[in-house]
Amino acid sequence: MKAARIVKPKESLQVQDLETPKPKGSQVLVKVLASGVCHSDIHLWEGGYEGPGGQFLKTTDRGVKYPVTPGHEIAGTIEAIGEESECLFAKGDKILVYPWVGDGVCPACRVGEENLCDKPKSLGIYVDGGYADHVLVPNYRYLVKIEDDMDINEAATLSCSALTAYNAVKNANLRPDDNLVVVGAGGLGLMAMQLAKAVTGAKIIAMDLEDEKLKQARKDGHADDFVNSKKEDPVKAVMELTEKMGADAVIDFVNASKTVETDMQILRRRAKVVLVGLYGGELKLNLVTMPTRAYRLIGSYTGSLSDLTELVSLANRKIIKPVVSDRFKLDQATEALSKLKDGKIMGRGVINP
Numbered sequence: 078m079k080a081a082r083i084v085k086p087k088e089s090l091q092v093q094d095l096e097t098p099k100p101k102g103s104q105v106l107v108k109v110l111a112s113g114v115c116h117s118d119i120h121l122w123e124g125g126y127e128g129p130g131g132q133f134l135k136t137t138d139r140g141v142k143y144p145v146t147p148g149h150e151i152a153g154t155i156e157a158i159g160e161e162s163e164c165l166f167a168k169g170d171k172i173l174v175y176p177w178v179g180d181g182v183c184p185a186c187r188v189g190e191e192n193l194c195d196k197p198k199s200l201g202i203y204v205d206g207g208y209a210d211h212v213l214v215p216n217y218r219y220l221v222k223i224e225d226d227m228d229i230n231e232a233a234t235l236s237c238s239a240l241t242a243y244n245a246v247k248n249a250n251l252r253p254d255d256n257l258v259v260v261g262a263g264g265l266g267l268m269a270m271q272l273a274k275a276v277t278g279a280k281i282i283a284m285d286l287e288d289e290k291l292k293q294a295r296k297d298g299h300a301d302d303f304v305n306s307k308k309e310d311p312v313k314a315v316m317e318l319t320e321k322m323g324a325d326a327v328i329d330f331v332n333a334s335k336t337v338e339t340d341m342q343i344l345r346r347r348a349k350v351v352l353v354g355l356y357g358g359e360l361k362l363n364l365v366t367m368p369t370r371a372y373r374l375i376g377s378y379t380g381s382l383s384d385l386t387e388l389v390s391l392a393n394r395k396i397i398k399p400v401v402s403d404r405f406k407l408d409q410a411t412e413a414l415s416k417l418k419d420g421k422i423m424g425r426g427v428i429n430p
């Protein structure tokens with residue numbers, strides 16, 4: 078099998094010939110047809126990201142070992158199944174892989190939140206992932222069947238990009254009469270807008286620095302109102318759009334010091350601030366307003382296997398539609414990551430091995 082691997086951080090990915098694994102027990106070998114390119118792949122590629130006080134947090138300190146094959150948004154077909162007799166899948170089935178594999182025994186795993194496991198074994202981060210023509214999945218229960226007529230590239234983006242958006246919307250706990258501000262109208266922001274509209278009915282205000290992205294928020298995200306925070310004062314604009322009440326919830330897909338400082342100024346009492354983006358930075362909080370205005374600050378990271386099955390159900394029925402904008406071959410993996418890093422991918426980029 079062939080895989081595009083990070084051999085050393087910051088260096089171009091190498092396409093390597095590897096032994097194709099043979100699935101044992103409950104393992105499944107999946108033929109990869111599409112693998113999404115995610116922002117967190119850039120952290121893996123760069124060997125870390127910026128933590129508190131500008132300190133660099135290394136991936137190797139978190140248990141990542143190089144060389145590694147990135148790619149955690151994996152869709153494809155079943156190639157081979159281990160000898161486990163109870164597997165309900167068959168060779169050739171069109172499936173999506175849930176990559177947020179945990180150890181199965183920590184408190185998070187016990188309640189079905191494997192994505193928050195104490196000792197994660199996520200595919201494409203700790204274990205070889207989907208920038209390859211084949212991937213070994215540790216157990217068939219991490220597979221979710223998708224409809225034959227679902228676009229395979231769009232399907233791939235469900236397991237991280239859309240899953241993250243879905244869990245963030247769930248964490249915002251919205252009601253139909255709520256005002257939701259979505260900060261960042263990129264791929265995740267667009268999906269969160271679609272999901273919030275379809276599942277909660279909340280009124281959506283899209284916020285971004287670029288008119289082009291706000292235009293897409295109107296077309297693909299079905300947002301109700303728009304704020305260009307580069308051209309107008311975002312606090313004033315949101316207050317006007319919410320009849321001076323402020324937002325009931327903010328989901329921040331950028332999560333930089335500057336965006337969260339703004340988020341904290343546009344909140345109605347009891348508002349929830351859901352932080353999702355991995356941009357990073359620091360925040361000064363006014364501590365008294367936290368209790369008196371009863372804000373909730375919530376961190377949201379990917380989603381659970383049951384979230385993914387709910388999401389696939391929505392996608393199978395065409396209630397949501399992921400936006401895939403760029404396609405790459407396996408030997409273009411470095412180009413794909415560079416383009417994403419430079420902000421030149423409008424929806425989601427996908428590798429077709």
Ligand SMILES: [Zn+2]
Nearest residue numbers: 115117237238
């Ligand atoms: Zn991801």
Ligand SMILES: [Zn+2]
Nearest residue numbers: 179183186194
């Ligand atoms: Zn666990």
